[in-house]
Amino acid sequence: MSVHARERRSTPARIVRPIALHTIVIVIGVFIMVPIVYGILGGFKDNPQLANNPIGLPAPWVPENYTNVLASSDFWRQVFNSSLIALSTALVTVAVSALAAFVFARFAFRGRELLFTIFAAGLMFPFAVAILPLFIILRFFGLLNNPLGVILPQAAFGLALTIIILRSFFRSIPHEVEEAAILDGCSPFGFFWRILLPMARPALATVSVLAVVNSWNNFFLPLVVFNDKVWWTLPVGVQQFSGQYSADTAKILAYVVLAMIPALAFYAVAERQLIGGLTAGATKG
Amino acid sequence: MKTTKGPESAVTASPVPRRLVPPPQPRPSKNRGKARKRITIILFLLPGVILFSLLVLAPILLAMYSSVFKWNGFGLLPTNFVGLDNFTRLLDNEIFLGDLRRGALLIVLSLVVQLPLALAIALLLNQKMRLRALYRLLFFAPYVLSEVIAAVLFSMLLSPERGLANEVLGFLGLGSSSFLSEPETVMFSLFIVITWKYFGFYVILYLAGRQSIPKELTEAAQIDGCGPWHVFRYVTLPLLGPTIRITIFLSVIGTIQLFDLVYVLTGGGPVHASETLGVTMYDIGFNRFQVGYASAISVVMFLLSLVFAIGYQRFVLKRDLDGATTTMGGGRR
Numbered sequence: 001m002s003v004h005a006r007e008r009r010s011t012p013a014r015i016v017r018p019i020a021l022h023t024i025v026i027v028i029g030v031f032i033m034v035p036i037v038y039g040i041l042g043g044f045k046d047n048p049q050l051a052n053n054p055i056g057l058p059a060p061w062v063p064e065n066y067t068n069v070l071a072s073s074d075f076w077r078q079v080f081n082s083s084l085i086a087l088s089t090a091l092v093t094v095a096v097s098a099l100a101a102f103v104f105a106r107f108a109f110r111g112r113e114l115l116f117t118i119f120a121a122g123l124m125f126p127f128a129v130a131i132l133p134l135f136i137i138l139r140f141f142g143l144l145n146n147p148l149g150v151i152l153p154q155a156a157f158g159l160a161l162t163i164i165i166l167r168s169f170f171r172s173i174p175h176e177v178e179e180a181a182i183l184d185g186c187s188p189f190g191f192f193w194r195i196l197l198p199m200a201r202p203a204l205a206t207v208s209v210l211a212v213v214n215s216w217n218n219f220f221l222p223l224v225v226f227n228d229k230v231w232w233t234l235p236v237g238v239q240q241f242s243g244q245y246s247a248d249t250a251k252i253l254a255y256v257v258l259a260m261i262p263a264l265a266f267y268a269v270a271e272r273q274l275i276g277g278l279t280a281g282a283t284k285g
Numbered sequence: 286m287k288t289t290k291g292p293e294s295a296v297t298a299s300p301v302p303r304r305l306v307p308p309p310q311p312r313p314s315k316n317r318g319k320a321r322k323r324i325t326i327i328l329f330l331l332p333g334v335i336l337f338s339l340l341v342l343a344p345i346l347l348a349m350y351s352s353v354f355k356w357n358g359f360g361l362l363p364t365n366f367v368g369l370d371n372f373t374r375l376l377d378n379e380i381f382l383g384d385l386r387r388g389a390l391l392i393v394l395s396l397v398v399q400l401p402l403a404l405a406i407a408l409l410l411n412q413k414m415r416l417r418a419l420y421r422l423l424f425f426a427p428y429v430l431s432e433v434i435a436a437v438l439f440s441m442l443l444s445p446e447r448g449l450a451n452e453v454l455g456f457l458g459l460g461s462s463s464f465l466s467e468p469e470t471v472m473f474s475l476f477i478v479i480t481w482k483y484f485g486f487y488v489i490l491y492l493a494g495r496q497s498i499p500k501e502l503t504e505a506a507q508i509d510g511c512g513p514w515h516v517f518r519y520v521t522l523p524l525l526g527p528t529i530r531i532t533i534f535l536s537v538i539g540t541i542q543l544f545d546l547v548y549v550l551t552g553g554g555p556v557h558a559s560e561t562l563g564v565t566m567y568d569i570g571f572n573r574f575q576v577g578y579a580s581a582i583s584v585v586m587f588l589l590s591l592v593f594a595i596g597y598q599r600f601v602l603k604r605d606l607d608g609a610t611t612t613m614g615g616g617r618r
Contacts (some may be wrong), residue, residue, distance in 0.1 A: 021409055028406060029423055032481065035438045036426075038449050042441070054449045092336075100333035103326050119333070122341050124594045126542035128563040129587045132570045132579055133347035134340065140361050156340035159333055188325045217431035219545040220563075224571060235433040239549050242437045249441055256437050260430050267429040271422065274429070278486065279493040282531050 036260075043254035050249050065254035075255070077230070078237040079262065082216055085150055085233060090211035092155040094204060097162035102192050104163065105170035106178065116167070122160030127220060130157075135224050149225040150233075154215050161281050162207045169203035170196060206277040209270045216263060234259045348583040351576060358576035371581035381582065384562045387472060388540055394476050395536045403484045404529070407491030408521070421492070424485035432482065436549035439478045440465065465551055468558035475559050478546060483539070487532050494528030495521065530601050534594070541589050562586050 042050055043065050044058040053059070069075050104116050134153055135144075143149030173196060181191045197204070219235040226232055232240065238259050242252045267274060347362075352371055354363035375381045406424070410417055427435060443450050443464040454462060464474040498521065506520045544563030547553060553560030553568070562582055570579030 018414065021412070021414060025406065025409060025414075025420055029420060032423055032427060032485070034449070035435075035442050035481065038442055039438050054452045096332045096336055099329040103329045107322065107326055109323075109326055115330070115334075119337060122337065124538070124590055125341055125345055126538065126586065126590055128542040128544050128566070129348060129583045129590070130341065130344035132566065132576060132583060133344035133351065135571075136347065136358060136361065136576070137339070137344060152336065153340045156336045159337055159341075163333070188322075192329075213429060217429075217433075219431060219433050219549075235431045235545075238431075238437055239433050242440070242549075249444070252437060253441060256434055260434050263429050263431070263434075264426060267426065268422075271425075275425070275489055275493075279490060282490050282535060 039253045039257045039260075042250060043257050045250055047248060047250050062250075065250050066258065068251070069255050069258050074229070074232075074237065075258065078232055078234045078259075081147070081231055082233040082235075082262070085147055085154075085222075086212045086215040088147070088151045089154045089158065089215040090208045092151060093158040093162050093211045094208050096155065097159050097166055097207070098197065098200075098204070099192075100159070101163045101166035101170055102196065105167045116163075119163050120160055122157065123164075125157070127157055127218075131220055131224060134221075138225060144225055145228045145231060146225075147231060150215075150218070150221050153221060154211075154218060158211050158214065161210065165207055165277065165280050166200065166203055169200055173199055202273075205270075206273045206280070209273040210277040210281065212266070213263070213274060216266075234262075345587065348580045348587065352580040352584045354577040355575075356577040356580075357574045358570070363577060365577075367577070371578045372585075374578065375581055375585065380557050380560060380565055381562075383557060384560055384565050387559065388543075388561060390472060391476060391479070391540045391543070392537055395479070395540065396533060398476075399480050399484050400487055400529070400532055400536065402480075403487035403532075404491050404525070406484075407488045407495055408517070410488065410492060411495045421489070424488050426485070427482045428486045428489075430482070432545035433549050435478060435482045436546050439474075439481070440550055443474055466555055468555055471551060471555065471559040475547065475550065478550060479543075482546070483536075487536075490528055490532055491525065494525050498524045530597075534597055537593055537597075538590055541586055541593075 038054075041058060042054075044061045044063065045053070046062050046065075049058060049062075100119070104112060130153075138144055138149045138153070143152070177195065177199075178191055181195050186194070216233075217235065218233070219239070222231070222233045222236045223239075226236065229240070238256055241255050245251050351363045353366060353368055355365045355367045355370070356363035410421060442448050445451060445463040445466060448464075450464065451462065462470055464470050502524070503516050503520055506516045511519065542563060543561045544567065547559055547561050547564050548567065551559045553564040562585065566579045566582040566586070569575050569582065
């Protein structure tokens, strides 16, 4: 009986369901797209246009907002700062974590699990909790207004996730590989450097991408560490710019749009690593 | 040299059973080998331990320490001990108590609206449909943007005079709203921005979880006469349990430490109506230089996260380690 009922139902369902499906997905897609498209188009309008015609296409198209931002040295300086800090953070995080993860994965010693658990517990220490004392410690070391004052703490807070992901990857490399290497006269470091790291390239790519994205989007730490605008990163720059020109909406929109291009471009290139890393991070964290 | 043996996948941070290889072959210089092994371990761990202790552990200890002092933040350590005064002051601080209420509201909204919505979308996207990859790419895009960018975009979009949102409301004949400048509406506006920014992340996690459920299980249920709802209720949903519990966990922890978005979008206003613990802490610590008092808020944030994390891991996540089929994604990277 029920089988027949299902069959009868399934004919209209076969038409209705895909339509309903697409409608829901499209509605949400629009919800996601609207702010971005609004920003892009808004950047091509001037302020009177934005007030009178917030929805439609710009008429006429005003490229000055964008060209002004692109011509400003502040913007490029922030792109440079963000890139420098993101790449350095990734490098430090991954280098330090790989060494530690190697030991955690392939050596047995007393206290290993305890130490690993302490590192892993770092996942639960939110940045916001540490920001004030971190500021005091960085000031003590003279690292305020210094890119290292952002790079090193970001690396330290990135260790937990990176070590967890790398350790589980290092563990999955068969023991026979290591035995063969050692029979051939490899030192532990030689094995780590010449065999393990090259084999772990996909995992290294994943954790590097995560570190870059986290650093790129960090706002709280650069906000408190950099008083001097020479070192402002893009998020701080965007926030300050929007405060400074709060009356000039079009200008802000152009700045925001240009500021999100690097992140979106990076996402387009590294989508697989990013998503793989996030799902791994979430399931292992 | 003793080593642990793979393949082995850590599902959580909890201790993983050790599988030690039989003792190594006897070597002529056993003691030297042992010493070398110890040196390798120490040298390899040293950078991580230093970085972690100085910049993760020390700040948290310093926050705890300075929370029992009255301190304007000068020097490295405070001296004016006041006991638990900062904490008792917090209990009288309406803004702080409001932070807790608003945090609770955001958590409830996330659990009741955002996560179920993300789950529904993930299940939809799991079916074969055209442009699926494009939708997935699109939904996740806001996650890679910084919270500052999301906040600035939405502050323009929701601005009362020039914003797009009011135009649309007017067009639909729904009147207008001052989204961000009224205490009554600001939290819901904030929640919309949070959803815009983060729900794609949850969609991705649910999709990964859904795709790790073997097809045979849902097919078997269908053959046994289950309708779509029953397949979802009795097969998909229970097997997604671990993923769901992790997203709840991430959502709660994320809400406790929410700062960037609120700071840029509303600055906590109007009249503290959207303030969060992070914003209050920032204001007291960095603007008013009451570092001891602000540290007390940090400690509260820390304890909330810790108690929640430990409790959750002990009572909820623990179940996930019991059965092999429910440990999602164990075999993947």
